[in-house]
Amino acid sequence: MKAQTDTMDDFESVYRNYFLVTDARHTRVAIAVWLIPVLILAYSDYLIFGYSSKFMVLLAIRLVFFIFSLYTIYSLVKVSTAREYDYIFLRWAMFAIAIVLFFNYIWALYITPSGAITILVLFSAYMVFPNRFCIRVIPPIILSIGNLGLDWWYAQLVNPQSHYSMLVAIVMANVLGIIFSSSLEQHRRTEFKARLEETQLKEELNRLASIDHLTGILNRRKLAQLTTKEFERFKNGGQPFSVLMIDIDYFKKLNDSYGHDVGDMILYEFSAYVANNLYEKNIWGRLGGDEFVLVLLNIPSEQSKQIAERLRLGLKKEAIICYGKKVTFNISIGITEAREQDSSFESILKRADDALYHAKRNGRGRIEVL
Numbered sequence: 569m570k571a572q573t574d575t576m577d578d579f580e581s582v583y584r585n586y587f588l589v590t591d592a593r594h595t596r597v598a599i600a601v602w603l604i605p606v607l608i609l610a611y612s613d614y615l616i617f618g619y620s621s622k623f624m625v626l627l628a629i630r631l632v633f634f635i636f637s638l639y640t641i642y643s644l645v646k647v648s649t650a651r652e653y654d655y656i657f658l659r660w661a662m663f664a665i666a667i668v669l670f671f672n673y674i675w676a677l678y679i680t681p682s683g684a685i686t687i688l689v690l691f692s693a694y695m696v697f698p699n700r701f702c703i704r705v706i707p708p709i710i711l712s713i714g715n716l717g718l719d720w721w722y723a724q725l726v727n728p729q730s731h732y733s734m735l736v737a738i739v740m741a742n743v744l745g746i747i748f749s750s751s752l753e754q755h756r757r758t759e760f761k762a763r764l765e766e767t768q769l770k771e772e773l774n775r776l777a778s779i780d781h782l783t784g785i786l787n788r789r790k791l792a793q794l795t796t797k798e799f800e801r802f803k804n805g806g807q808p809f810s811v812l813m814i815d816i817d818y819f820k821k822l823n824d825s826y827g828h829d830v831g832d833m834i835l836y837e838f839s840a841y842v843a844n845n846l847y848e849k850n851i852w853g854r855l856g857g858d859e860f861v862l863v864l865l866n867i868p869s870e871q872s873k874q875i876a877e878r879l880r881l882g883l884k885k886e887a888i889i890c891y892g893k894k895v896t897f898n899i900s901i902g903i904t905e906a907r908e909q910d911s912s913f914e915s916i917l918k919r920a921d922d923a924l925y926h927a928k929r930n931g932r933g934r935i936e937v938l
Contacts, residue, residue, distance in 0.1 A: 583760055584650035584700070591698040592644045592653055598696040599637050599644075599660065606630055606637075609671075616678050626674065633667050636660070654703050661697075661707035669714040676718060686715050686734075687741045694745030695752075704749060705742075712738045782832055783839035786853030791861055792913075794851050798863065799913040802906050810872035812862040813902040813920035814842075817932045819858035822897060834895060837888045845879060861917070869905035869937050876901045876935050884933075898933035900924060 610630050617623040640660040647653045668689065693708045719734045778790035786794070798809060816822070816838065823831035835858065842862065843852055851863035864872045880899055888895050902923030910916050923938040930936065 592647050594698050596641045596644045603637050665711045672718050690741040691745050694749040780854045783836050783854050785839045788855055791853035795913045807866040808906055810864045810867050810869050810905045811916050811920040812876055813924040814860040815900050816858040817898045869903055872903055900927040900932050901935045902927055903937045
């Protein structure tokens with residue numbers, strides 16, 4: 569259950585971060601659009617109150633909200649996390665709700681409240697502000713409660729029966745807003761999940777195409793790609809590197825003595841042993857059979873010989889446990905360094921293979937450098 573919860577949290581984090589820039593942009597546009605009626609309705613204030621001190625106060629409040637909205641838009645340009653986006657949006661939404669309720673209260677004393685405008689504001693709050701469900705519903709619900717309170721107060725003064733029609737309208741606006749906005753959000757989530765799964769599948773296929781299925785290290789194909797790129801970088805003035813050709817001594821005899829299952833386990837354990845004793849920046853892979861290639865980046869042949877000797881001696885001291893059986897073996901290593909006159913990585917690999925041949929011919933369990 570915990571693993572499933574962690575997976576859901578990871579998806580939510582990836583999902584929100586992926587759409588963060590888009591959501592912030594949509595919210596900036598929505599706030600900018602909301603500012604238009606805020607300024608236009610200042611003329612309604614003038615028609616009701618004339619050029620009075622009350623009109624000036626209301627105009628000042630509108631200007632403060634306008635400036636705060638511009639600041640919010642600016643903050644959304646710089647937003648970097650989903651949590652920060654939620655905070656900025658809620659801060660603006662709470663201020664906007666307070667402004668709307670305040671003006672509704674002031675206007676209710678002079679003109680009949682417009683239910684159509686209330687419904688439009690509520691519905692647009694659901695539809696134009698992208699956010700997760702709990703954040704999306706908070707502002708419209710608070711606005712609805714505030715408007716219902718004002719409408720009830722106004723209905724007691726004028727017509728108590730009118731309050732019920734407004735109640736039904738506001739409830740329907742919230743229900744439809746939740747349904748439609750949730751449907752759109754669910755569609756976007758489903759589409760993103762499918763896209764994410766497709767991307768992850770491609771990455772997994774690429775990984776499998778690059779990994780030797782038996783040992784879990786790089787296969788021949790991926791080795792060729794990486795070493796070719798490294799050679800091109802070297803020819804263009806990049807870092808030097810050494811190539812180690814490694815062979816497990818008497819591997820066929822080990823196979824015959826312990827069985828192919830143990831032979832496979834030897835290959836796996838040996839690959840893991842080398843990988844765990846190297847830096848990640850090195851290139852380590854299997855050519856095939858019991859032949860391996862290790863490319864030590866930015867390390868000359870003399871230093872690479874010391875590293876190879878450490879690997880060989882460490883392997884010789886420690887037996888590998890395969891299916892409960894204690895197996896010991898040795899390795900032969902041929903080493904060479906990339907040179908300016910080399911025409912391709914294959915020529916370097918051929919020289920390392922020649923060095924390996926000399927190591928095996930001279931008694932195995934040793935290192936030769938060419």
